[in-house]
Structure formats: structure tokens, C-alpha cells
Amino acid sequence: MPFFGEVFSSEIIKKPVLDPKGEDLGRVKDMVIIKGDPLPMVSALIIERKKKLFWLAWTDLNIFNKKIISSRVYKDGLKPYELDENDLLILRDILDKQIVDANGAKVVRVNDVKLEGFNGEAILIAVDVGMRGILRRLGIERGSEEFLSFIKASLPFNLISWNYIQPLRPKLSAITLTVPRQMLSELHPADIADIISQVSREEGAHLFKNLDIETAAETLPELKTEMQADIINAMDTAKAADIIEEMSPDEAADILSDLPTEKAKELLENIEKEDAEDIQELLGHEEDTAGGLMTNEYIACPPEMTVPDALERFRAEAKEVETVYYIYVLDKDEKLIGVISLRDILLAEQTSLLADIMETNLKTVSPGEDEMVVAEIISKYNLLALPVVDENGYMHGIISVDDIIDVLLPTAGKRTRRKG
Amino acid sequence: MSRWKRLVIFLSILGPGIITANVDNDAGGIATYSIAGAHFGYSMLWSLVPITIALIVVQEMSARMGAVTGKGLAELIRENYGVKITFWLMLFLFLTDLGNTAAEFAGWAASNELFGINKYISVPIGALVVWLLVVKGSYRVVEKIFLVICLVYLVYIPAAFMAKPDWGQVARETLVPSFHFNSVYIVTLIGVVGTTIAPWMQFYLQSAVVEKGIGKEDYWASRLDVIFGCFMTDIIALFIIVACGATLYKAGIRIESAKDAAISLAPIAGKYASVLFAVGLANASLFSASILPLATAYYICEGMGWESGVNKTFKDAPQFMWLYTFLIAVGALIVLFPNAPLIPIMWISQVINGVMLPFVLIFMLFLIKREDLMGEYTNSKTFNRIAWTTTAIMIVLTGMFVVTMFV
Numbered sequence: 001m002p003f004f005g006e007v008f009s010s011e012i013i014k015k016p017v018l019d020p021k022g023e024d025l026g027r028v029k030d031m032v033i034i035k036g037d038p039l040p041m042v043s044a045l046i047i048e049r050k051k052k053l054f055w056l057a058w059t060d061l062n063i064f065n066k067k068i069i070s071s072r073v074y075k076d077g078l079k080p081y082e083l084d085e086n087d088l089l090i091l092r093d094i095l096d097k098q099i100v101d102a103n104g105a106k107v108v109r110v111n112d113v114k115l116e117g118f119n120g121e122a123i124l125i126a127v128d129v130g131m132r133g134i135l136r137r138l139g140i141e142r143g144s145e146e147f148l149s150f151i152k153a154s155l156p157f158n159l160i161s162w163n164y165i166q167p168l169r170p171k172l173s174a175i176t177l178t179v180p181r182q183m184l185s186e187l188h189p190a191d192i193a194d195i196i197s198q199v200s201r202e203e204g205a206h207l208f209k210n211l212d213i214e215t216a217a218e219t220l221p222e223l224k225t226e227m228q229a230d231i232i233n234a235m236d237t238a239k240a241a242d243i244i245e246e247m248s249p250d251e252a253a254d255i256l257s258d259l260p261t262e263k264a265k266e267l268l269e270n271i272e273k274e275d276a277e278d279i280q281e282l283l284g285h286e287e288d289t290a291g292g293l294m295t296n297e298y299i300a301c302p303p304e305m306t307v308p309d310a311l312e313r314f315r316a317e318a319k320e321v322e323t324v325y326y327i328y329v330l331d332k333d334e335k336l337i338g339v340i341s342l343r344d345i346l347l348a349e350q351t352s353l354l355a356d357i358m359e360t361n362l363k364t365v366s367p368g369e370d371e372m373v374v375a376e377i378i379s380k381y382n383l384l385a386l387p388v389v390d391e392n393g394y395m396h397g398i399i400s401v402d403d404i405i406d407v408l409l410p411t412a413g414k415r416t417r418r419k420g
Numbered sequence: 421m422s423r424w425k426r427l428v429i430f431l432s433i434l435g436p437g438i439i440t441a442n443v444d445n446d447a448g449g450i451a452t453y454s455i456a457g458a459h460f461g462y463s464m465l466w467s468l469v470p471i472t473i474a475l476i477v478v479q480e481m482s483a484r485m486g487a488v489t490g491k492g493l494a495e496l497i498r499e500n501y502g503v504k505i506t507f508w509l510m511l512f513l514f515l516t517d518l519g520n521t522a523a524e525f526a527g528w529a530a531s532n533e534l535f536g537i538n539k540y541i542s543v544p545i546g547a548l549v550v551w552l553l554v555v556k557g558s559y560r561v562v563e564k565i566f567l568v569i570c571l572v573y574l575v576y577i578p579a580a581f582m583a584k585p586d587w588g589q590v591a592r593e594t595l596v597p598s599f600h601f602n603s604v605y606i607v608t609l610i611g612v613v614g615t616t617i618a619p620w621m622q623f624y625l626q627s628a629v630v631e632k633g634i635g636k637e638d639y640w641a642s643r644l645d646v647i648f649g650c651f652m653t654d655i656i657a658l659f660i661i662v663a664c665g666a667t668l669y670k671a672g673i674r675i676e677s678a679k680d681a682a683i684s685l686a687p688i689a690g691k692y693a694s695v696l697f698a699v700g701l702a703n704a705s706l707f708s709a710s711i712l713p714l715a716t717a718y719y720i721c722e723g724m725g726w727e728s729g730v731n732k733t734f735k736d737a738p739q740f741m742w743l744y745t746f747l748i749a750v751g752a753l754i755v756l757f758p759n760a761p762l763i764p765i766m767w768i769s770q771v772i773n774g775v776m777l778p779f780v781l782i783f784m785l786f787l788i789k790r791e792d793l794m795g796e797y798t799n800s801k802t803f804n805r806i807a808w809t810t811t812a813i814m815i816v817l818t819g820m821f822v823v824t825m826f827v
Contacts, residue, residue, distance in 0.1 A: 098495065111503060111725060134507070134725075137502070137504060138507060
């Protein structure tokens with residue numbers, strides 16, 4: 001049964017169902033859900049006609065959306081159904097139930113359940129716990145939205161992704177979250193990305209708009225490429241530029257390289273000159289090469305520096321730099337001549353010079369090297385970061401281990417959703 | 421179970437019923453009972469007998485539902501009847517309770533006026549104190565102080581005796597029902613029922629039982645607590661009516677202000693009657709003004725699925741905090757209206773309680789008969805009969821009132 005897009009359970013309940021001849025089969029009384037992978041899905045509709053209940057399997061549906069529901073089964077072919085405590089029904093068992101957080105404290109209530117079409121199945125993607133859900137069930141969501149936009153206010157979406165809900169059992173009296181409620185509002189950017197990529201694009205963009213710049217800058221790189229472009233395009237340039245400026249140069253370059261050239265240019269013009277130059281430099285490299293992966297933020301010191309001075313510089317610069325586990329020793333011509341791990345410098349004699357303690361047997365890659373080769377080197381030598389050096393020995397940047405892990409194992413938000 | 425053990429359990433469970441009983445005798449209650457006695461003498465005393473029975477039945481149902489399901493009344497209504505019905509019920513209860521909150525502040529204003537304090541000073545201070553009590557989280561301590569001062573009401577008992585009523589007549593009027601088919605009598609009667617069996621108290625009591633963690637095993641103790649509380653409420657109500665009947669009614673004084681109502685305490689307190697009355701009324705008003713908006717905000721949030729809790733901030737639980745604040749602020753503002761009639765605000769709000777009561781009772785009755793919720797603890801036939809009769813009587817009374825208004 002093909003079902004695309006998204007729909008709320010309250011938009012389906014009480015809708016009439018038609019058979020192939022256009023005859024009225026009755027109205028949707030409830031929806032039966034079963035365990036699915038990874039999220040629960042609708043397995044049948046319960047239809048009520050003249051006080052009698054009937055079972056209409058999901059596979060017997062012909063059209064299913066908020067306007068029309070029709071079945072392949074004719075009126076006489078409908079199976080009678082009796083309410084069973086062991087079935088899990090959306091209206092009876094989920095709607096209006098209390099949601100308790102992982103430590104049992106009451107938080108909010110299920111106002112509505114959001115379904116999304118995926119591989120032809122209707123997946124339970126999220127629960128609506130917000131004002132919108134209540135208004136929708138009262139039948140005044142649209143009206144309230146118009147009224148609020150009239151007074152320049154908006155109606156926020158308040159969804160909890162089904163990922164954060166513990167598996168349901170029949171006869172439940174409350175629905176339990178897998179994370180404490182506070183965490184839901186202070187989610188890790190990767191988890192926020194996860195949620196954004198699961199709700200609809202429009203809602204995702206909306207969710208994103210409400211994040212502060214810092215969180216937004218951490219969340220954006222975790223999203224799928226198309227989603228990133230959508231969000232940036234929907235945002236005004238000044239804010240988008242602020243967010244991109246907040247990111248590390250390699251992440252910023254990644255995002256800009258996927259945007260239309262015009263848009264990228266416009267954004268770069270709005271970013272502080274110094275940051276823009278860093279990004280520009282990275283933009284020159286192919287995306288799946290070492291140059292495309294690297295960042296040009298790292299800590300570098302000259303060889304004649306003493307250990308205390310180097311540590312002093314480390315303290316000053318580490319705040320701004322993402323990967324701090326190695327200090328790179330560059331000579332006057334910006335050529336890489338050695339590397340010192342954070343551990344080595346912490347354990348070194350206070351009087352030593354960097355030249356004395358640095359490792360000179362260097363593992364490096366050239367900017368044009370393929371990303372898989374980079375991964376192999378990092379894996380082979382158990383490195384936390386790998387310097388990118390050209391044929392003349394000039395240092396261009398570093399690739400950190402987490403950048404390469406993202407290539408090998410994209411985060412859920414970035415991944416194209418797997419088949420269920 | 422040994423007698424000792426039972427006593428210990430009883431004492432530990434004691435509370436929800438008695439607190440509810442005392443909140444019951446709030447500003448609206450005092451005003452309504454005083455008016456019933458002053459305007460109709462002893463002729464409304466008979467109603468206290470059926471009211472007490474109905475009160476016990478209804479509150480016992482609330483406590484039982486709380487103990488068996490572990491859920492509040494608003495929660496049960498939402499989970500079983502959906503958001504639409506809950507929304508409208510909560511909206512009407514909100515408005516009713518807004519009226520009740522205004523009544524509490526009216527009582528506070530009236531008692532302060534007896535001390536010569538202007539309402540434009542007393543009401544804002546009272547509202548602020550109540551609001552801070554909860555927001556600053558010292559409510560639990562203060563609750564106990566309020567409870568102790570509630571004992572002031574016991575003064576109505578000697579006051580009634582010292583007014584030397586005709587006890588034979590009192591007994592007769594209490595046991596033999598009489599009825600007057602005129603709108604003032606009917607509306608006062610609705611008020612007396614409405615103030616005694618207030619809708620919001622059923623929500624409050626059930627939640628208090630749940631919050632105390634009383635389960636099926638200890639339920640018997642909770643039942644005693646409730647019955648004890650109900651008798652307490654109605655015995656005080658009886659003596660207020662008698663005291664007012666023996667003084668005000670006899671002298672033909674109609675209650676237009678708190679000063680008039682205070683005369684009923686003259687036989688015991690002489691010239692200090694108004695001071696005594698003022699202290700009692702002020703305490704009752706402030707006590708209920710701090711419980712009522714809080715209880716209302718709690719049960720509305722419970723029903724609508726909004727986060728709630730006194731330890732939350734405006735950011736964490738915006739609806740809860742705003743409901744609570746709105747009730748107090750607007751309740752106080754109503755009273756601050758120039759020339760706002762304080763005594764009428766107090767008793768008319770109780771009439772609205774009486775009109776709303778059957779709706780709440782119907783939900784309770786439908787919920788409590790459900791075996792999937794209550795198991796073996798569903799209502800007995802007698803209970804059902806009494807509760808349904810109460811519901812029917814309140815609907816009939818409201819209907820009669822509307823009819824007599826226009827006839």
C-alpha cells in the first residue's frame with residue numbers, strides 16, 4: 001500500500017473509508033500498530049459501521065492519506081473484529097496517555113501521534129506533545145495558526161521523536177521516555193540532527209531555526225547534505241553566515257561546497273575575512289580527498305621554542321582549535337619538521353626545546369590523496385590526527401580521526417535512512 | 421491487624437480528607453452558610469443531612485479512585501474521554517475556580533475592612549503573599565499554621581449555644597425537610613450544596629490521595645479520614661447557620677457586608693465579635709486562596725498534559741505558572757473593582773459551583789463503574805443511587821432556579 005508524506009493520527013480517526021465501488025465501509029475507529037524495525041508501524045485499521053467493528057489490514061488499503069482512505073476489499077469481504085486487550089491501538093492505548101521520563105517523573109501527555117510513509121508502511125515517527133496537537137484535536141489548528149500569524153506570533157511544533165520512547169507493551173498505563181526530559185531540551189547536537197532529519201523538511205527547518213547559533217553550528221554538519229542545503233537556503237544570509245562562521249573551517253567548507261556557487265559566494269562575503277580565507281583555501285580541494293577532509297586549524301610551534309613556552313601557546317590557542325592532541329613543529333618556511341603528542345609534551349623536561357623531543361619520523365598524506373588511504377594510515381598507526389603535507393613539505397592542514405570516522409560510518413542524521 | 425498498627429496507619433494517612441474539609445469552609449462557605457441562616461433562619465438546616473451523606477459518598481468516591489487507580493481525576497477524564505471533552509470541562513472549571521478565587525480575595529478584603537484596612541492595600545498584599553508562598557516553596561509549612569488557625573471556627577459552636585436558640589425547633593428543622601419554591605431560596609440552596617460539595621475539591625482530594633501514595637491496602641484509613649472531614653465541615657456549617665439564625669434572622673438583619681455577618685458572634689464575643697469573625701474569615705480566605713489556584717493549575721495541567729510543579733520555573737512549566745499567576749492576579753483584580761460587592765461575589769461563586777457539580781459527578785460516576793479501572797472497587801448499588809440522586813437533584817434545582825427566575 002503506497003503511503004507517502006506524513007499525517008497525524010487525529011486526521012485519520014473518524015474518516016470514512018470507501019471500498020472500490022465507492023461504497024461507505026464505515027469510519028476509522030482506531031489503528032492497530034505492531035513492532036517494526038526500527039520504529040512501530042500501522043498494521044491495520046479498525047473500522048466502525050453501525051456499532052460493529054471490522055478489521056482492515058494495511059495491505060488491503062488502496063489509498064491512505066488525510067483526504068481519502070479507500071480499500072481494495074469490498075463491503076461484504078470485511079472481517080469482523082472484537083476489541084482485544086493484547087492489541088496495541090493508537091487511539092485507545094497511546095493517545096492522551098501520560099509520558100513519564102526515564103526516572104518516572106510525569107512530564108507531558110500524548111496529544112497526537114505522527115505517522116510517516118516509509119517503504120509503503122505507515123511508521124510512527126513521533127508523538128506530538130505540544131499545543132499544536134491539542135488545537136489539531138480540537139479542530140482549530142489552522143484557525144489558531146492564522147490568528148497567531150495575524151498577531152505576528154507562531155505556533156511551535158513540539159514533537160518527541162519515537163526513538164526516545166521505550167518499546168510499547170499492551171495494556172500500558174503510561175509511556176516512558178528513554179532519556180530524562182531535561183536532556184530532550186539539552187540534547188547533543190548529533191541527537192538534534194537525528195530528530196531534524198526524521199521530522200518533515202519543513203518542520204526540520206523550523207526546529208533548526210529555533211536553535212541558538214552555537215548549537216546550530218554544531219548540529220548542521222551532522223545533517224544530510226540535501227537537508228543542509230535546504231536549511232541554509234531557507235535562512236536569511238546574515239544568520240546563515242553567523243552559523244557558518246561559528247563552525248570549524250573544514251565543516252564550513254564542506255557545507256559551502258554543496259551549495260550553489262552563487263549562494264556560497266554570498267555567504268563567504270558575509271563572513272569575517274580571516275575565517276573566509278581559511279574556508280576558501282579548503283574549498284579548493286576535492287571533497288573525497290585528504291584536502292577536502294582537512295581543517296587548517298591546528299597548533300603549530302617553531303623548533304627552538306621551550307616546553308613551557310609551547311604549553312603557554314597551547315593554552316592560548318586550544319580554545320579556538322578543535323583537534324589539540326598534537327603540536328606540529330614548523331620551520332621558518334612553514335615546512336613540517338616534527339610532531340609532538342600532547343602526552344609527550346606534558347611529560348617532557350621543562351628545560352627541553354621542542355626540537356629535542358619532537359618525533360621526526362612523520363606520517364603524512366598529500367592533499368590529493370584519496371580519503372580511504374587517509375583512513376588506512378590513521379588506522380594503521382593509531383593516530384588521532386594526520387597532517388596534510390604537499391610534495392614540497394609545506395603543511396596544509398590536518399585530518400582528525402573523527403572526520404575520517406564520519407566518512408566510514410556516517411551518523412544517523414547524515415545517513416540516508418536505511419530500509420526498515 | 422493489631423489495633424495499634426491500625427492507629428499508626430490511620431494517623432499517617434490522615435490529612436487529605438481533613439485539609440479538604442477545612443478548605444471547604446472557605447470565604448465562600450462562611451458567607452453562604454451565614455446568609456442561609458440570616459435570611460432563612462433554621463429552615464435550610466434539613467438540607468445539611470442529605471448534603472452530608474452526599475458529601476461523604478462523593479468524597480469517598482474521589483479518594484477511592486485515587487487510591488485504586490493511582491491517578492488524579494483530571495488524568496482519568498483525559499485518558500478516557502479524550503482531549504476535546506477534557507478541554508471544555510477544564511475551561512469551565514477554570515472559570516468557576518476563577519470565581520472561587522475572587523471569592524477568597526473578597527473574603528480577605530472584607531475581613532480586612534473590619535480592621536479598617538482598605539481593600540486597595542490588603543488585596544494586593546494578600547495576592548502577593550499567596551503567590552510567593554508557592555513560588556518560594558514554603559507552602560507546606562504554612563499549610564500547618566493555616567490548619568491550626570482553622571480551629572477558630574469551632575467558636576461558632578459556643579456562639580450558637582450562647583445565642584440560646586430554640587433547640588427543639590433546631591432539631592425539628594434539621595430532621596423534617598421543608599421547601600420553598602422561590603428563586604432566592606432555591607439559589608441559596610444551590611449555593612449551600614455548591615459550597616459544601618465543590619467541584620474543584622474532588623480533583624484536589626483525589627490528587628492529594630494519589631500524592632500521598634495511599635494504595636488499596638491502606639484505603640480504609642483514607643475513608644475514615646474523609647468521613648471525619650465531611651462531618652467536621654457540616655457540623656461547623658450547622659452551627660454557623662444556627663448562630664446566624666438565632667441572632668441575625670431573629671433581628672431581621674440581612675447580610676450586606678461582613679460586619680453584618682460578624683454580629684452572629686456577638687453572643688460569645690460581645691464587642692469583639694467582629695475581631696473574632698475577621699480573624700477567622702481572613703485565615704480561611706488566605707488558606708483557600710493559596711490552595712485553590714494551585715490545585716486548579718495542577719489539575720488543568722494534569723488534564724491537558726502540561727508540565728507542572730511548584731519547584732518549576734516559568735520557563736520549565738509555563739502553562740502551570742501562568743495559570744496559577746493568572747488565577748491569583750485576576751481573582752484579586754475582580755475584587756479591586758471599585759464598589760465590587762464583596763458578599764455577593766462570595767456566595768454567587770458558590771452557586772456556580774453548585775451548577776457545575778453535576779457535570780463533574782457524571783464523569784466520576786461513569787469512571788468509577790469501569791471494572792478495567794477500578795477492579796473490584798467499583799461503586800456499590802447504594803453509592804450509585806446516592807450519587808446519581810445528588811446529580812439529578814442538582815440538575816433539577818438548577819432547572820427550577822432558572823424557571824423561578826422567569827416566572
